Amino acid sequence: MKMIENIQSFQWSPRFTHIIQRISFWLSLISVILVFYDLGFQKSDTTAQRLITMYLSALFVGCISIGLRYIFSGKHPGFKVKVIDIIILTLFVFLIIIRTDLLVADLGFFNKKGWLYLAVFLYFIREFSSLRLDFKTQYFNPAQLFITSFLGIILIGTFLLLLPNATHSGISLIDALFTSTSAVCVTGLIVVDTGSYFTQFGQTIILVLIQLGGIGIMTFATYFSYFFRGQSSYETQLMMRDMTNSEKIGEVFSAMKKILLITFTIEFIGGILIFFSLGKSVTGFGSKLFFSTFHTISSFCNAGFSTLANSLYEPGFRFNYPLHIILALLFILGGLGFPIVLNVYTYFKHLIINRVLPLRKNERCLHRPWVINMNTRIVLLSTFVLLIGGSIGFYALEYDNTLAAHTEFGKIVTAFFGAATPRTAGFNSIDYADLRFGTLMLIFLLMWIGASPASTGGGIKTSTFAIATLNFFSLAKGKDRIELYKREIADISVRRAFAIISLSLMVIGIAISLIVSFDSDQNLLKIAFECFSAYSTVGLSMGITSALSDPSKMVLIATMFIGRVSMLTILIAMLRRVRHLNYKYPTEEILIN
Known part of the structure; x- marks a missing residue:
């Protein structure tokens, strides 16, 4: 114990800790690059064996460096940091035990080698998040940082999609750039079929790009930096307040934590529901799991990517109405916007604490605070009007056309899905080439309006359209506001x-x-x-x-x-x-x- 105290009092400990951290970060970065090389190229068994040895060596050095930093910091590590480090250490010990079984030919992520990749990525995330991510406002404003982060992830995604093992027969630079941009911008337009053209490795890259683009790479990077370091500069908090639409600086990281928690919770629940709604359409546990994971993330992020050649119009999925409803609910929730979801969450929390619980004690609530703000009211009302109006219009215009093959219940579900998906979701359960001209005009309007502000969707936004519409009536009534x-x-x-x-x-x-x-x-x-x-x-x-x-x-x-x-x-x-x-x-x- 006394020896540890002497080590902690060493005068060069801050500098030494910084050096260890830098070395460990670059080692983790090199390990991740090697993982992409491992997954992206064909290799001999000897090379694959050497790569596994390099991964394990990097993890060993990483565990040593993390332990040394705990000693030299002189501080008791926080619970969250301790948990992630225990996970990395546990994975390392587990990988040492199954060392002889790691070399497998399959590139899928559901085998023993996948645990090795997971450990390397966790190690990189832990080291990357330990760096100082403090943004100076004199060099970057929130708009520049937002745009730069998207450009960066698009270029990285393009490079990864060009790797030989990402596709079955190769892909051109322009098509890789198009696919990467479509994924990061959560659009869903494709120039090649996602399911047949890309391997599972390539589809996984697209899936990660969708998730990063849907929530925002800066939200991930900045929050995890705060998560590991437990602090952030005032300028960074100001910048992230603008990017997350938080009202108070002190609520920035709390809001980011809630955004990530809500996102992963909804996607997890959606994935389970999709898994059990597939029936015999997809066979095999691994295939079902990947299909569910891919489509729940693609739906909530309003990306519209699907591993099916014709999306939900594919035979076997065209009349799977439970699946259609689940996907529709996912991309509607994703399209509402994180501030709206958080405000609704606050409202229900207030309702239970201040309305429901006092009734059990026969107490009367006299004060009714303004919990649901103006932004939430406008978004929810405009979303409801667009969904109901669009569904009725779609049902009436396509009743004896594209909806003719469906039952009455199926017509209602398909009309609802057809009205919801143009608002940036991108999935289709009908053939859009067969739509009538009037229906196309309705879809044009719904596409242009799009989703809500600060959401995973695009368009001019529901609140923008609502304000423009209210302005018409305000001018007609002679009001100046x-x-x-x-x-x-x-x-x-x-x-x-x-x-x-x-x-x-x-x-x-x-x-x-x-x-x-x-x-x-x-x-x-x-x-x-x-x-x-x-x-x-x-x-x-x-x-x-x-x-x-x-x-x-x-x-x-x-x-x-x-x-x-x-x-x-x-x-x-x-x-x-x-x-x-x-x-x-x-x-x-x-x-x-």
């Missing part, structure tokens, strides 16, 4: 809403014009459908995506990216922000009509 639920909508919200609407139409219009010039042989309606789908990150298509030329694919890539991060965010990142507005010019009215 928008009022709702005894509240006044802030002028900046109105200005932002109409800026988003104008920019969206401009981007979509330019995209349509460019693709028409590059692929003049394609139908204009199908091109417009493709561009609306790309901008709103929907993923629905009338079947022309793979037939487009490379320049047109690049246009769609740019459109998907702009739609995910929003053109307004790009402008904010590019233009210098005005710091002083302590003046005001005389006001003049401009003739409008």
